[in-house]
Amino acid sequence: MLVRDIFMGDNGVMNKKLNTPNPWMLFIRSFDGIITVAALVAIAIHLILWLALDLDGLAKNWPLIAIVIVGGIPLMWDVLKSAIKTRGGADTLAAVSIITSVLLGEWLVAAIIVLMLSGGEALEEAASRRASGTLDALARRAPSTAHRLLGATILDGTEEIAVEEITVGDLVAVLPHELCPVDGEIVAGHGTMDESYLTGEPYVVSKSKGSQAMSGAVNGDTPLTIVATKLAHDSRYAQIVGVLHEAENNRPEMRRMADRLGAWYTVIALALGGLGWIVSGDPVRFLAVVVVATPCPLLIAVPVAIIGAISLAARRGIIVKNPGMLENASGVKTVMFDKTGTLTYGRPVITDIHTAPGVEEDTVLALAASVERYSRHPLADAIREGAKARELHLPDVVEVSERPGQGLTGTVGEHLVRITNRRSTLEIDPDSKNYIPVTSSGMESVVLVDDKYAALIRLRDEPRASASEFIAHLPKKHKVDKLMIISGDRASEVRYLADKVGIDEVHAEASPEDKLNIVNRHNEHGATMFLGDGINDAPAMAVATVGVAMGADSDVTSEAADAVILDSSLERLDDLLHISARMRRIALQSAGGGMALSVIGMILAVFGFLTPLMGAIFQEVIDVLAILNSARVALPRGAISDFDTQEKVS
Template sequence: MTTATAPPVPRQPAMLFLRSRDGIITLATVVAIIVHLILWFGVGLDGWARDWPLVAIVVVGGLPLMWEVLKSAIATRGGADTLAAVSIITSVLLGEWLVAAIIVLMLSGGEALEEAASKRASGTLDALARRAPTTAHRLRGRSILDGTEEVPVEDIAVGDLVAVLPHELCPVDGEVVEGHGTMDESYLTGEPYVVSKSKGSEVMSGAVNGDTPLTIVASRPAQDSRYAQIVGVLREAEENRPGIRRLADRLGAWYTVIALSLGALGWAISGDPVRFLAVVVVATPCPLLIGVPVAIIGAISLAARRGIIVKNPGMLENASKVRTVMFDKTGTLTYGRPVITEIHTGPGFAEDEVLALAASVERYSRHPLANAIRDGAAERDLPLPDVTEVSEKPGQGLTGMVGGRHIRITNRKTAHQIDPASREHIPVTPSGMESIVLVDDAYAAMIRLRDEPRASAAEFIAHLPRMHDVDKLMIISGDRESEVRYLADRVGIGEVHAGVSPEGKLAIVEKHNQRGPTMFLGDGINDAPAMAVATVGVAMGADSDVTSEAADAVILDSSLERLDDLLHIGARMRRIALQSVIGGMALSIIGMILAVFGLLTPLMGAIAQEVIDVLAVLNAARVAVVRGPLSDFDGK
């Protein structure tokens, strides 16, 4: 049985380090160097008798590393790590096995640290994968009374009946066909409450069932479930190559030319090829190889602690350069939680009566307006009668049986079709959202709602040009002009694009991309195309798989304060990463110049480079360590 358990404790960095190939090479290199020193100073051996551990590790460990370096150099037309390969080859040709081993140690240690830190940063993906449902209880007949069989979740097909036992993870997406209970979907949606489930309710793979067993019919195979989509999106994000790392490759290209030129100069001046080795050893560009990934990983970790999932690390570099910010309306500048503004009742119905009936049925709906209707009933302290059956199918609205009465919550068009007399009673509304309530197929009430702007929205709009040099702000929405203009006036945005289709949003973003970096913020599926083409796409909330997949970053709690954090994290990462890269390269160039004039031997150069590496990594690690507030925006 797949029960809901706490995610396993993440593996410690040391374990991750040692389980990688590069980590094993690093450990073996340290052992080889220690054995070499013992044979040299402890036993007093010389020549091959003392050097054999170094030769072995350079051959066994160095060759695979050099092969990876050469492949990378071909792909990037010569990068920073090319110097490391040159240093190892030169050391071997000159018989400087200790220097070669130290360079192998630097290369393998840097790669192992980066891999371990990357795995540590992907803890969310690991936790999701470990928590994924693995088995399901498939019904042998049409009822749970006929018995169940435990099968791998991959064997569940569309249409299979599955029993979800108390406190068990729901194995597949589906629809409840028997039972009445609740499910905790907070791990998937971020909503901090349980959702009632009854016949006709949709359920999601990965949700935790409550105290009551439910029978569901599978609507999608496990590999296509919402849970599988979340895991897939995060896995894809992990494989993205950061844009700033490409910047490091470009910097490394000319840095390699400088190092080789200085090495050749030292060789020419002295006539000693060891001088060339000393230069290229101290030039080994580990600040580029290690410092940049450490800064990126630190930024991802810092963002995660603030409820921001960075899917494309390259966006962190671009976030600080954005000059045009485009907002969808709902869920970005608004709470995405409409409130009731008016209830217009039909003949023979009272407001509280209809609101209580509607709220009872809405307990089983995930429609954006359902929360508003439930909250409206709660504010009036209305008792909600029990619902014996509920159904929510496309085009039919939400229906349920409450106290023997048939309740339908739908739109104006459907209401006119079911009850033609409603045309005379439902008032015309110039703006806002609405739900039409039918009781026994007769018009009972029109509930008008409106999505209000966030309390901090106006202040945040003023904050962007003042503190982040944003010079163009606009709202792009598929809603009606009156609704979009109402919001724009409330928050202080002058440019409005209303009634825009997804294709239209895409065209607007592409147009503004021509004038500089852009950011698009949205939370709906119709925002995905625009979000994907914007320089930086940010999804507010994690309710839509499609939107999250298109976004570069996902702000889980949909707050503008976290968006400001993201902008500052991007600027901080870029600033500190460049400090590590340029500072480390500057120190290395100083060391190269000393080596040109014979003031540093190859061994001294290797030790000096290790010191430079430590300084670069320590500086890059500062990205994740923030003392005091990160954001300069307080939306409270």
């Protein structure tokens, strides 16, 4: 979390683009941030009193004593609680150093350690607050007011009320460019709504009488009147907020690399320090060991490696928002993909049209495209584009209705046009079994005219050019055990794509709640990664070990994700996995090597070969070596990825 704030804080454009608060303001406002600033001031005053005024004893040490009491005691209490929770960590040794320094009258050493601890805690807290930016983004965008009609039409006037006051059956005006306040049905008006924020599909949807409206959708240029079908707290937007809130509260905690390594390192340092004290009978020997043991390679080398990894990722169009994910991304065992926009381009096209006897392709396509102007389904755009490519004239639609499980129905001229699936078609027109193709493959829409089978339109949302090769690459090169697609799309569409790219497990027609539950189940068996691009993916991203957003079109999705791949490229995802592995490898080299050298120094201090001052110098040399090695993360000599995109595309 620390490094994410440092990196994002240096780039105001990224902060603005992803709607994240200024981390340094969060830093200064926190208690630990105040202690950090106070510790710096106290140390400065102490140096002035000592060096400039030549004061001694309490006269020069009172600022240090004050900051150690005011800031050190709460910090050590927090460290104690954290040590119990995480079974010890790097901060534990720093707390022991404070206590030892106080007992031996080394107030400057104690104040410096308070500065180190408080600064780290403040940055962690600031980062944690930014982690809740997902819910903040939702709250900022949530519909808050509504315009309830005073009469039967908008011409009778409206009153502005809070969305919580809307009841089922109320008539509500949705003004141009306004957020739809509740779920409802259009009863008057003809226009469009942008639902991409909610569905993840980049489509502006036409709306007319009978169309469904979702809370949180953005109205177009024309006022619409809806009848509320749900209360605000039961509407779709509120449901997604609730699921995301649950996901944030139940996000699995991952032990930091520093905590995992620091637990045993602390035990070794304290044991050697105690041995030195026992052997010599001098507590200064213990202090010398502790000074050498100060876990700077652990506290510094890992963040430096993470900063380098974030910089390297940014140069490849990947924004890392949660540095903790870099410790886990290369070790994920289960990778879960949303379908549209991740494995596919999200642009299905018509492949063929199977018509009933006596029905012209162009005629039925024109009727279907006319009705599909009022649908938000991704296939609707493909059908409209198919009609446009043939330069067909689209007749006007008098009335349209789209109800769950019943397909899309519209009145076009004198005809009732229904667009549905083959199961409903067989129920409506049993004779259609004599004409409709027996096999179903990929995506399809069945068109009925006056409740008689007219045509079956086959479509395909083709996978990305290198999708199948990339799916095969993950188990081979990244030791991924399980791959799956979790999508809200139809089962036939998801199954078709899965077969094309080589994925066996699919979960189709999944709601945000379903996606969240699936991720939670797999979290119990190892590290998980979820890739998506819509707000409906945000809860799953938030609870997965690693959440990756493909593209930055939704600020909520970007906030929920641990990393954002700006160009929605699977090749960039491979870069991210390799950057994570590189960061872990070099960070472990730096931290492990630094601690090994520190152990050697501690052994020398135990037997009196290193005084506290010499130990401090020895530790500084180790710190420099660890930092220089960690800095290599940002400077790879050759290619990072081993996924040859040029070969796959060609």
